[in-house]
Amino acid sequence: MSPLNTGGPVNGPPGGDGIRTGVFVCCCGGNISDIVDVEYVAREVGRRPGVACALVHTFICSDPGQALIEQKIAELKLNRVVLAACSPTLHQLTFRRAVSRAGLNPFLFEHVNVREQVSWVTEDLHGATQKATRLVAAAVARTRNLVPLEKRRIPIRPSALVIGGGVAGLVAARDLARRGTKVTLVESRPFLGGRMAQLHTLFPTGEEAREVLRRLMQAVVRDPLVTTFTNATILESRGVVGSFRTRIRIAPRGVNKQLNFAGSAIAACPEETVSEFDYGLGRRKAIYFAYPGCWPPMPAIDWNACTRCGRCVSAGGGKGIELDGKPYEIEVPSGVIVLATGFDPYEPLHGEYGYRIFPKVVTLQQLVRLLDPEGPTAGRLPGSGNGPLRVGFIHCVGARQWEGVHQQQADGKVNDYCARTCCTAALHAALRIRELYPDARIASFYQDIRTYGRGHEAYYERASEAGVLFIRYDAKKPPRVRLDPRGEAPLVVQAGDLLTGGRPLEVPCDLVVLATGVVPHNVSELVDMYRCAVGSDRFLLEVHPKLRPVELAVAGVFLAGTCQGPMNVTETAAAASAAASKAAAMITQGHVEMDPIIAKVDDDLCTGCRTCLAVCPYDAISRDPARKRTIVNEALCAGCGTCAAACPSDAIQQFGFTDAQVRSELAVLLEGAGAGAAVGSEAGNA
């Protein structure tokens, strides 16, 4: 019979006597011991059956602390270890390793949280001590039912799927390919380049964004290990780390390599539509290039705008345009997946700072397009009329918002985070305006100027020297944009100047620029598919901001760039390189180790009722028709235990959380409970 079988006495050891448990209680330098009487906990738990030692240590996670555990395991021949310390999310792995070093199976170790869930949440010393004692004693009982578990090794296919063809996806694809990994790069739009292509020059170097991007794209598309798909939508992803299978739908581009006269074909098109590349400021044809030098180097057809009139076919030389293209599907096998789905600029709400009410209110992204020599106005700002151009920048639009002050977003939240890129970008644009219009008068309404990066502060200094007027407003009293009542200028920005005690100011402006923040590109389908963790700011959430900054909690899925948070191009490239190297490291290792916390079916108890098939979120359970039993696919099982809860005959047990283990824990937690049980009757400390 399997050791998981629940047939035996649940509170007894699984294989007879001989359980020798070592209990270690950490003081965490007072974090725990200031509230919890750790000596009392050790003394009480030390009396429990099977406990060979119960010791207190100041910092058990320190090297001497870990050495103590190892030493006691050897000295007292411990075969179970219970540790009462901080949260297992922090140090469970540390101690599993320590236990392993001493030759004990790491799954015979139990971590009890007496800091985050005991000492930090109460000031009641007596109650905290009782609670800690119960939790530790329950863990001691639970460990009696633990069995040694071995980590599973899953082989990794040496290929990667990179989702997103902006700068993050391109850098990740390039770096992975350079390490010899086969890469499939997919982009949902018809052209690579992403948001970076919409920039003109980059801070802090002043390089042309599209020139940098062109070099990067060349490196990627020329690499024989990289296969690129545009117009691609992820339909479905199956499998687990090492053997993902992703089904992708490729929408027809309408144009292939045989097109000879792209320029004539575009000129012949009679249909025009709003250019999303220029944030609605310009217009483009239904067959179009997104931007000069884009890749693939052939136009694409916007099927929403195209009427299939056929004029582009004849003008283009008769071949290379397919107006009747059909979408097709591909399936991409890959060992790892890199998400580089990017961001969207914050779209101000209707009427937010006059946006969409006054045509002279634009976003920073729109201003960047207007200042771009290849943009919709060839780099000129809309007519300034007589006299010098007056421009007002309002910082922190759609960022660092306050509940109750700013209007809520569609999901009921406000964007309380700093969008990080907009301060320097706004100053960068302000200086560009001064270059083009040396007599321009620029006012900048800000909460705080955050030019945090290398070389960014220089923009602030130069803007100050150039006479940009900085007006600090109270974050809870944001400026207002109004029609100029005196008619001197089209608009006026009203704000209280915080630095002079909130004195009200009115600054007439020809153009008001909203330094809009960034929001994550909507990837709710991918979030569902890959079960990504999402932060309260809606950006994808890494496992740990410092220890595992580019990994999702889903093994084998990595985060590159602004899908994770606001970043500028420099930071995005760094993040993408980091994601690529983590992914490559996993591939180089050849296999990944997975927790053995998975479900197992006891053949003797299984009746073949198939209840478990319906509840498994991973389709990891199948039925063996020959034996009329169900079996769990170990590679697919993620270890949630939902089937174990559903099984009517208790034939499925989840390793690490068997019925016997949880019940023995409960039995001790509830010892002495029931009618009239008093906490105070059990112990006299306080």
Added chain:
Amino acid sequence: MPEPKAEKIEPVAAGASLEKWEPRIIAFLCYWCSYAGADAAGTLRLKYPHNVLIVRVMCSGRVDPELISGAFAQGADGVLVCGCQIGCCHYISGNHKTMARMPLLGRLLVEMGLEPGRFRHEWVSASEGEKFARITNEITEEVRRLGPLNWPGRLHARGVGHGEDLEPWGTPQ
């Protein structure tokens, strides 16, 4: 269908000392969201009663209704089950099963004579430390108001099921 009404039973068992009585509440928390939410409450130094004893499971979908009824049978005065917010389950849809099971179990427990306030089922995300602290405060206050459960005694008094067997899973160690 109207909600079944809780049977009126004298909450205090004979001989119990109410002055010293402290409710014992078991909280089943999923590891990825709610357990982290409870950690967040600690990190924020929010205070909640020490009566709440946390049992960690990987997913709220693991919480077998039998574990909950068993906890009551063994003397728990209240049980709380917390899972990830719907849509945020680390295991895709483990909490969907919780969402289906718990309301059903709640009705069943009421049918069996339990006051509705003793069993609660909530979604707590990893960042919702404040929510976790609030819920634990609320359930503790509610259970304290209701008094000791003494379910084994109640069943025994009614001669229901194995009313005579007060140790549902054998003798504790």
